[in-house]
Amino acid sequence: MSPIPRRILVTGGAGFIGIHTVQRLSADGFALLVIDDLRHGCGEPLPAGVDLETVDLTNPASASVVTRFRPHVILHLAAQGGVSRSVRDPAGDAMVNVVATVGLLRASVDADCRRFIFASSGGAIYGHAPHLPTPERTTPAPLSPYGAAKLAAEGYLGMFSRSFGLSTLALRYSNVYGPYQDGTGEAGVVAITCDRLLSGRPPEIRGDGQQTRDFVFVGDVADANVNALKSRAIGAINIGTGVATSVRTIVDELTMLAAYQGPPSFVEGRPGEVRDTALEIARAAKLLNWTARTPVRDGLAQTFRSFQERAGRAAAPATRGPAAAEAREGHGSRAGSE
Numbered sequence: 001m002s003p004i005p006r007r008i009l010v011t012g013g014a015g016f017i018g019i020h021t022v023q024r025l026s027a028d029g030f031a032l033l034v035i036d037d038l039r040h041g042c043g044e045p046l047p048a049g050v051d052l053e054t055v056d057l058t059n060p061a062s063a064s065v066v067t068r069f070r071p072h073v074i075l076h077l078a079a080q081g082g083v084s085r086s087v088r089d090p091a092g093d094a095m096v097n098v099v100a101t102v103g104l105l106r107a108s109v110d111a112d113c114r115r116f117i118f119a120s121s122g123g124a125i126y127g128h129a130p131h132l133p134t135p136e137r138t139t140p141a142p143l144s145p146y147g148a149a150k151l152a153a154e155g156y157l158g159m160f161s162r163s164f165g166l167s168t169l170a171l172r173y174s175n176v177y178g179p180y181q182d183g184t185g186e187a188g189v190v191a192i193t194c195d196r197l198l199s200g201r202p203p204e205i206r207g208d209g210q211q212t213r214d215f216v217f218v219g220d221v222a223d224a225n226v227n228a229l230k231s232r233a234i235g236a237i238n239i240g241t242g243v244a245t246s247v248r249t250i251v252d253e254l255t256m257l258a259a260y261q262g263p264p265s266f267v268e269g270r271p272g273e274v275r276d277t278a279l280e281i282a283r284a285a286k287l288l289n290w291t292a293r294t295p296v297r298d299g300l301a302q303t304f305r306s307f308q309e310r311a312g313r314a315a316a317p318a319t320r321g322p323a324a325a326e327a328r329e330g331h332g333s334r335a336g337s338e
């Protein structure tokens with residue numbers, strides 16, 4: 001580990017992974033500034049003493065925020081995170097996920113920032129990977145504009161490292177789940193299923209549910225972020241568990257936690273969807289001294305409890321089930337496997 005930096009700029013710090021990371025950094029006494037335009041904030045307040053600049057990173061004026069704060073490290077989490085949205089609007093996705101990232105890299109150099117950590121995606125970058133768990137050396141072959149944008153941004157990180165001496169690291173997260181994730185949009189299967197179950201709707205499974213993903217708990221990801229910004233590791237590092245869990249297993253576990261009494265409903269899978277993903281995690285253990293500690297069953301229990309508390313109602317089995325579900329059907333989102 002290198003000397004511990006003091007001033008940390010977190011972009012997207014009001015989002016799902018951001019808030020968990022900021023809470024941890026704040027508890028550790030770092031001086032923090034969050035840049036987030038709140039287009040997709042998770043709704044949890046930032047810890048006391050953490051400043052927020054509500055600016056859009058696609059606006060070139062956001063660079064002056066970086067120059068004023070002069071961070072030692074930037075943790076760049078802000079992104080357009082919807083894979084389907086990236087398919088509908090690849091240029092809009094690239095504006096946020098590539099162009100704004102390049103602008104931030106440039107601003108980092110201008111502000112004499114030493115280190116830049118970028119939230120990349122192990123789920124989206126590798127495509128149909130030839131090996132599971134997938135190591136970082138695998139040639140990336142993204143299948144979505146979102147994945148292509150993450151890969152392009154990683155290319156810029158490498159260039160800024162070589163040409164400007166900025167220490168850069170891409171953390172390739174697998175499927176992150178946990179408290180405060182948005183369960184209403186195109187979030188992961190865990191958040192969407194929690195939302196559906198807590199509003200009495202049956203869980204919904206895309207495809208046969210036997211597709212597998214590497215589900216990593218957000219608290220563990222926050223730890224990885226903290227270790228990464230204290231480390232000197234460069235390049236790309238997978239952040240996952242190395243374990244493949246089926247969507248059906250996740251849905252069944254949450255259904256049990258909710259004491260929901262009906263079967264899941266099945267809808268058509270996404271065409272071209274990757275069947276199985278799991279990330280090799282040896283590099284994270286070696287370079288970040290990090291491994292995911294939360295077994296998926298514990299993480300799901302914590303997540304469901306948090307969704308339950310947020311919904312402000314007890315998971316009373318008698319009020320749940322297909323009857324209540326029918327009344328609510330029609331305005332839900334689907335449990336995908338991203």
Ligand SMILES: NC(=O)c1ccc[n+]([C@@H]2O[C@H](COP(=O)([O-])OP(=O)(O)OC[C@H]3O[C@@H](n4cnc5c(N)ncnc54)[C@H](O)[C@@H]3O)[C@@H](O)[C@H]2O)c1
Nearest residue numbers: 012015016017036037038039040041056057078079119176
């Ligand atoms: N959640 C996952 O499973 C997962 C997996 C792989 C990679 N990632 C990456 O991790 C990062 C964080 O993901 P998350 O799940 O917390 O997403 P999130 O949507 O909850 O958080 C992103 C935050 O960025 C902010 N933001 C978006 N565009 C902005 C802009 N132009 N200017 C300023 N702020 C902006 C949003 O308001 C939001 O608060 C993203 O880069 C995402 O691509 C997430």
